[in-house]
Amino acid sequence: MKAKWIELLLCISLVFGLTGCAVTDSITGTSSSAVSSAAVSNQQNQATHVFPKDHVVDVKITMAAADFQDMLDNASQEEFKTASVDYNGQHFDNVAIRTKGNLSLRSVVSSDSDRYSFKISFDEYISSQQLYGISKINLNNNYSDASYMREFLTYELAERLGLPTPGYSFVNVYVNGELKGFYLAVEQIGDSYLERNFGNAYGALYKANGGNGSELTWLETMDAYKGLDLKSKSSNDNVILDMLKELNTGTDYSKVLDVDEALKFIALNVLTANMDSYLGTNKHNYYLYENKGIFSVLPWDYNMAFGGLGASGIFIDEPTQGTLSERPLIDKLLKVDAYKQKYHQYLTESIEGYLSGEAFAARVQELSQLISGYVEQDPTAFYTYDEYQKGVTQLTTFAAQQVATIAKQLDGTSPSSGDGSGSGGGMGGGMGGGGMRGGMNGKPDAGAANVQDAVIASQTTQAGQAVLAAQAVPSGQSATEVQPTQMAGNGQTSQTAQSQAAGAVNQTNQNGQTNQTGQTGQAGQMADRQGAPGGMEAGGQGGPPGGMGMGRGGQGGPGGMGGGPGGQANQQEGTVSEAVAAGTAFVILLLSCVFVARYKRKRL
Structure with missing residues (x-):
């Protein structure tokens, strides 16, 4: 009799256990659904109310x-x-x-x-x-x-690329x-x-600060990578070391890296001639996010895009400011023919789509109509309203020249790479730009307007314009080969290794170094006395093939460890409830085994 009661209790436990699992699954499903619904609602509100x-x-x-x-x-x-x-x-x-x-x-x-x-x-x-x-x-x-x-348009282009x-x-x-x-x-x-783009926020997040290792070369130990700041709460160092080792010494890149996103990231910086990035000497302004062992390269900080450092003519297949091998993310991926072909496809789609002459000019005009009234009323602006209008014009001109230069490289009429030394060129006007010195209360001083006028008057920014930087022609190529359809406008001269000329790049603005004051600009352009921000007139980083030599630059060089905290790492949702459900199921399984064993013994 007692044995029968025990069997009955075991059966009841089994029924309740199975019911509990079903209820737990139901609750978990409802919770996940609610979380998903809340996330969708947040995304809609973000687009409508926060970032319209x-x-x-x-x-x-x-x-x-x-x-x-x-x-x-x-x-x-x-x-x-x-x-x-x-x-x-x-x-x-x-x-x-x-x-x-x-x-x-x-x-x-x-x-x-x-x-x-x-x-x-x-x-x-x-x-x-x-x-x-x-x-x-x-x-x-x-x-x-x-x-x-600049930054608005670059992020918009990044969205079009699918980044x-x-x-x-x-x-x-x-x-x-x-x-x-x-x-x-x-x-x-x-x-x-991270939740919006990857469906989770519990992976390791790193921000490149320009220090040692931010070029992503192989340094063997995590302690050596001072240039990668951990922004998440925790990380398994082995995961990022595995990625870095495979990138530098292996060939199976896709097992550790979202190759497609990496190619788009490279394309974005090339399309916008953004050397204040992984491409440039400062090798910063990007994040790395690890999602289930696969790393994505995340775009960040684009106020110097569209020629903010003066770069307009760069080799699309060797777009680095320095030796290509020192940027393995570019060097290794573009050595794979299939990846290079896909990368070229992204470039083509962009210059024929978002950046195409009429489409891009129309978008710039649309934004100008949206913001002009606000710019005119800006009480602390770095520039006058007239300089803003000229800056808008110069932006579209620069983009048109960049598109034409890239198109020539894609169709083979201009070289797309050199001897491995990169697209080179110093930082010309540097971050200070072409003479836009902030005066009292943030207003530009009198020199600003003169510089801008000089740039407009003395330059015809046509596609394939002459290179105006202190850069030697890659070995084995003539100046004509490196600088296709050079058309020096209104007094400009084509110059390749021009370090001795007025306004040549003799001060590389890096890590807070400042340019000499009172320097003379290229081709008669005025120099800034101090060189706080400088609009579209950032100084002449000449690059092959065909840069835009612009105004001589000013103070400061990229560097620093700025930027705020990154994402807060969350534990994966549902972990606790899943553990409870698993534990319950395990107990039920044990009870079931006892019941079946006892039942079999009685039958025998």
Whole structure:
């Protein structure tokens, strides 16, 4: 009798256990569905209310006046202050705000301007506080961009290429009721960005800071990679070391790297002649994210794109500022014919699509109509409104020249690579650009307009324009071969190894070094006395084939370890509930085995 009761209890336990598993699965499924629905809702709200592309958003910051002044007076410290923020009508208290930036921060500190970029952190003091899932937003001051559009357009092109891209939109920034400037808001690469693009945020996230190892060469130990800052809470060093070793010494790149995204990343920087990137001497402005053992290269920071460093003529298959072998992400992938063909396909699609003459000019005009009124009213602008208008014109001209140069390389009428030494060229005008010195209250001084006028008057920026940089022609090639259809405009001369000429690149702006003051620009262009930001006139990084020699540059060089915290790593959702369900199922299985064994013994 007792045995029968035990059997009955075992049966009841089995029934309840199976029912419990079903309920657990149901709850887990409902929870996952709810999370998915919330994520979709957040993404819709982000696109509509946080990063709209068709109108300008107001960001109103309220904080103690003394705190704001202290933040400006000690901007280099990048310390958070407490504020309230109304972001497009959404109100938040206990929000953290600080100054941010690398060279742009140092340059503004050393100028008369107080137009700093800012980082807003909604979750710094309240961990659960977010703006439609977003925890951090950067307010970029459009440093060194007279057109206000470079970064916006580059991220838009990145989206067209299919790259994972942060949210971005134009904003008017107010502090304590006073308009402080017309900025570009950019989503910080963090949880919301990672969830949206990868479906998780628990992988390892690294940010390249330009230090040792950020070129991604093989250095054997993680301690050697000082140039890769870990931005997630944790990481398995073996995973990134496996990727770096395979990239440098192996051939099966796709098992450790999202090759397609890497090719698009390279294409994006080549298309926009962005040497303030992995391509350039500073080898920075990108993230690495590990998703289930596969690394993606994430685009970041494009205010110097579209010739911000003066580069317009670069070899598409050797686009590095220095030896190609020192950039294995490019060198190794482009040595695989299938990958190079796909890379060329991305270039072709872009120059025939988004960047094609009429389409790109129309988009620039559309954005100009959207933002011109705000630019005109910008109280801390680095440029006059007239300089902004000229910057917009120069932007479309530069893009047209870049498209023509790339097209010639793709169809074989111009060389697409050299001798392995890279596209070379110094940083010309550097980050300071062509003479746009920030004067009192952020206004350009009198020299700015003169430089801009000189550039417009003395240059005809046609496709394949003459190279104006201190760069030797790659061995075995004549100047004509390297610089197709050289058309020097209005007094310009074609020069290749021109280090002795006025305005030649004799100061490489790296790691905070400054140019000599009062230097003479190329071809009669004026030099800046100090060289805070310089719009489209960044100085002549001549590159093969056919660069745009622009104004001589100014202060500062890329470098620094700036940038805010990256994404917060989350544990994979559902882990606890899955463990409970698995444990329950295991117990039920054991009970079932006991029941069956006992039943069989009685039958026998």
